[in-house]
Amino acid sequence: MKRYIYITILSLSVLFTDCTDDLTLEEISVDPNNPVNGTPALLITSAQGSILGRFGVDWDRYAGTFVQTFAGNHATGVRADQYDLQNQDFTGSFTNMYQKGFRDLKEVIEVMGPNQEAWGHVGIAKIMTATGLGFLTDIYGDLPWSEALDVANFTSPSYDSQEQLYDVIFTMLQESIVDLNKTSLITVGAEDVVFGGDLNKWKATANLLLARYNNHLSKRDPSGSATKALTYVDAAKAAGLNSNAGNYNMNYNAADTAFLNPWYLLFTNNLIIASENFVNLLLSTNDPRGLAYWDLFAFPVGSGGAIFPQIVGKPNGNPTGSASYSPVGPNTYYGKQDSPVLIATYFELLFIEAEAAMRSGNATRAATAHNAAVAASMDMLRSTILVNGTPEADITAYLATFANETATTITMEKIMEEKYKAMFTMNLETWVDLRRHDFQYPSYLSLPNNAKLSEFPRRGLYPQTELTTNEENVPSGQTMTSRLWWDN
């Protein structure tokens, strides 16, 4: 009898373990929902979304009102236009870039890339890190870096100076060129939604960005920054950046309904729309790019109800009204579901060349670069301009007037004003230009109506999340008129 009992109990125990599994506790502890290992390829795509996907969103979008190519239409748009912003506003880019972008890229740069000899991925990761860090520091100035992305040791990372951050950007970009020249075991392919794995274009991009960020230091080091910028302009051209085909763009696909071009998404609510000053500038210069930038707005005129489609802008700083204005709509180059978002372009390289040459006293080079830059901007937009009904003759006429400078006629104002027009939607970069030139160009810039600040905004406010989670380190006493390191 006793044996019978033992056997029963034993068999019940066996039955129990059999009808579940024979996993150890350690095996059960592993998350079956999410992998514990990733690949450089999967992370690169994600980081492109987290970093490059921030262009055209929050700061980069609403800085359009600071530079007055855009005007606020309602809600957040009007508040941005009136400089009425708080720490809670536009925190998404900061959070996304650190929490997803930089952290994922750090894994590629420091762990996965070297382990798997995926040097192409490492190089791209470094260029994207520099892109994101440049984006953020030109808004906020000082930011965590040397203690950032190391949660095991620093749950409240301290802030590095902007000068240190610029060194990080330069180092990242220079190293990236070295990495991109190494032999990799894993090649970059479709996971790179920017260049589809074309590493030569990335090398050119690294030089383009080196030119840009050196040029940013025009106030700190007027001659050195110009010299370095020109060096990298040459390097970028040598690396193959000789047309808009090498533009550093974030690409979108109309099939990804949850990840569409942010300028198209703006069109669905039009929180910001055309600025009256900017529209007047385009119209007064017969700029053929008008219909590549703005959709016509069907504007009823006259008692007979005749309708004259036009581009209509709103005065900056005005409150929400009942009138409607021109948006960046789906007929423009920028506002389609799958339009690319420009991050850094060939024509920007030429404008940097023009400005740096001008600052170095080389007016000939400046004029040549200026003319080429305006033409390159037209090249990019030509098909949209023509499709929208503006004839080639208008382009020719415009170039004959505004891209026909010589060493004697070229001025800094002309360079910066043409750059201002061409850099449409690249608002953050234009904001940098305006700050570097103290809002001199274009000449119409003045404080918007109902401005909550007595001068133009010089920086963004740190995100509210930083104030609550990293209170002891976040620099205090900053307002939107405090200047960044390179702005002094």
Next chain:
Amino acid sequence: MKVRNYFIMSLLLLFSMATVMAQEKTISGTVTDEFGGLLPGVNILEKGTTNGAQTDFDGNYTIKVNTGSILVFSYVGLKTQEVTIGSSNTINITMLEDAAVLDEVVVTALGISKEKKKVGYAIESVDAEVLEKSSETNILNSLNGRVSGVNITSAGGDVGASSNVIIRGSSSVSGSNQALFVVDGVPIDNTTTFGGGNIAGANRGSDIDFNNVASVSVLKGGAATVLYGERGANGVILITTKTGKQTGRLNVDISSSYTTSEPNKYPEFQNAFARGRNGAYSNVTHWSWGPSYASNPVFPAGTNANLDGNGTTNVGGQAIPFYKDNYKNFFQTGFSLTNNIALSGANEDGRFFTSITKTDEEGIVPNSENKRFSVLLNGSYKLNDKLNVGASANFIQTKRLVSPSGFGGGWGQGLGYFHHMWDINSFKWKDASGNKTWFSGSVADPLWAVNEEQEQGLVNRVLGNVNINYAFSKWFNVSYKLGLDNYTDNRQTYRPISSVNTNGTNPNGPGGAGDGWVTNIQSTILNSDLIFTGDGDLTEKIGLSYLIGNNVFDNKFNNITTTGTGQILGGFTNITNYTTVTVANNISNQRIFGLFGEVTFDYDDIVFLGLTARNDWSSTLPKDNNSYFYPSANLGVIFSKLIPNVKWLNFGKLRGSLAQVGKSAPPYFLQDVYVRDGVNISGVPRFTISNISRNPKLLPEISTEWEVGLEMKMFENKVGLDVAYYDKDTDNQFATVPVSSTTGYSTTVINSGLINNKGVEILLSLNNLIDLGELKWGLDFNFTKNKNIVKELTEGFGDEITVANGGFWSSSFKVAKVGYSTGTIKGLGYDRDPQGNIYIDDNGNPLLSSENIIIGDTNPDWIGNMSGNFNYKGFGLNFLLEVKKGGDIVNDSEGWWVYAGLSKTTENRFYPGDPTATSTAVIPGIVKSTGLPNNIAIPLDNNYYQNLISFNDEALVEDASWIRLRTISLSYDFPKKFIEKAGIHSLQVGVIGKNLWLDTKYSGQDPEVNAYGAGNSSGWDILGAPATKSYTFNMKIGF
């Protein structure tokens, strides 16, 4: 029936024939119970002999005995009586219920029955009969007010609403604080899972059918629950199901109950102002900031063109639509019908119980229903003196149909916008082409929500166990029990094209593109207990018992949710009928392996000492830290035995215990993972590192609790007192805390903090204090007070952790803050000076704080209740009166209603130039710029109400104290002598009223509401279904 009668009669005949020979005197009589019922089958024995008899069906007996001998009358469950034979030949006996509570047996951990007097910790039992008097369909809610130390709050009045069950306060910041439910020794799943569209599920504990429950034991402290290990750390509710009783016949019990219900308290709305904004009528708003009815407003022609209703109030000669009871009219009378049939029986060797129950419930929200079907079979068989085997299987099917309510983006929101100019009874929510007619882009029309948006749930569940017990000797007994709880939960949620709050926009009309979800949950718990026990006497005075056991707990949970976005063909609900279909899969597996032991000593039935220890190994902790040990000790001293001279004291016991309980973390917080970002970029899929930084060094949470108690029975057991005081520290709290995003993460997982709960529980019972013959009465008083405080949080993370987001309208949320209770609510409030005066600006407006401040505490100060039982003959009257003192609620609905201008709060208004709306007020406070008391009156316009009340979270916090008559019931047991002739053994009819009376200052619905149901977010009232009052009629027949 006849066959059975014949059988028993024959037995009786045989019996009496055997005893007829040697006797000299014949005694006869009738035996009745205390209600006058005739008792058949009472054993009558001549003391010291084998001579005996039994009463027949009419309670009559005859026995021949010697004069001067003693007759012993005994019956299971009743007090044994002895009567000395005198000269009379007739002895009629009334047998009393066995009030020998001193030997009360309670079910303790692992289903082990113990004499209550030997237990050194607080334990309370509730009989099924008491629970049945609750008029609830959810067994969790029926415990309300019946047990001290337990706080139960239902999500609201919707069918299948989940309930939050907290024993002795919440002790965990981020982890679960829900009590463990154990059915017949097997822990069952009591989770609440949200389905698609943010619709809360029922908690699965509600699947348990009342009709099968024999009793419920509540284990409150660590010493009582330690053998359950970590799952018992929040207290345990032990449910024992019915088994067959040895009555010598097949018991057939049939019961039926019918309940109607309606909301027991409505929020109040203003009835003075029409639809509109800024004091003028507008047909492009749902606000009620329009003109006052009293001002004889002139509405544009065709104002009511889209109305079918004709109920109008004539103001100023113009017919104006005015429907003031839209909120009330939205709800309907709910009902439920429960039928149960149970067959049971037992003999010396075996017993069985089988039961079938069907419950159909229709809720107060239109188109909501809950249907439950339960089949139970359990049995055991004693193969010989040593070997006993048993098994139980319970199949439960629950079907539920609900619509999304308030914070799920459902009907509650639109109901807050339903102004007086429309009639909810005749409102057309959709047009001929099937599109919604309500023009709001963000708020669901209540009628659209309940008619077009629905969730159908189907749960199939099997609970069961097999057990085997072999008693080698008194000193060595082996038992094994394998328990299973397996269920599938399938839900189809449908939010069709044209509904608001769906992804994308409707290409052919108003509203969204339509969403659909299919949720498939598969949950399996296997629980294995191998236990060795034994007991005996070491010496004449010292007794010993021991227990050694092994437990394996294995929980597998798999949720596959398919989401469809963009309905293609309107009206067709299949998940394939969506433009985009995505799948999410959440698997959660956990295994705990435990070894435990207990030794108890008793000395001369006076001193009882219990020592326990358990070691667990959990799969949710890192390999190096996954083993944790925790001991407990409890001591009971029956001091009344030491002072036998104190006559009024029948029983007195002092008890004390000290216990530790360990608790592991939720699964998968040990190792960083990559998560799929469901959104592809340029068609390329992607992964990113999860934003939650996992912790490979996680430790178990440890709580340490001491408890003292006093139990007394006094004055012939008429007065009973049970007092407990406990103090519990829970350390190493598992917490996910926010970190700077520059760390690369949004939150990190840490062991943090220390929470202390201390409290007192008092139980006072009065039984038949005054003897009024056939009128019996009893009163029980119950008092619970728990004080909860966060003592420490981890360094480097500040002194505050956000526990849960709370507000839907308001920005209020719950925090764990050092020095405050876990119920602390923060939000925007008034800006105040250090003395607490409200700061006022130069125009007389109160100033609001620029940051979140503490605005309330959801934990009640104390809960008390009184229950009474009156019995007269067959009548029984039972009531439960309950008081809850303190505890705040955020009246989030009010924020919505104030903003929309519908709340009663907004009835005093100021409209410029309108003599019927001239209200102004001087807000008491200090003018910030001058420091002087405010004396400027401000107009009470919509700016005031919307910005300074609706957006002021503090103004939405209200004291949720209440006193209620939770239940009152009347029942009647028909006398046996009437019904037995019809072959009926027992017949009871009854009526129960629930929540018939409620007194509270709370301005909203019944303050016993908890929008988020089970979980740590209690304390918000968010546009949900109000609680109900109900009437139940029931009948029970036993054959």
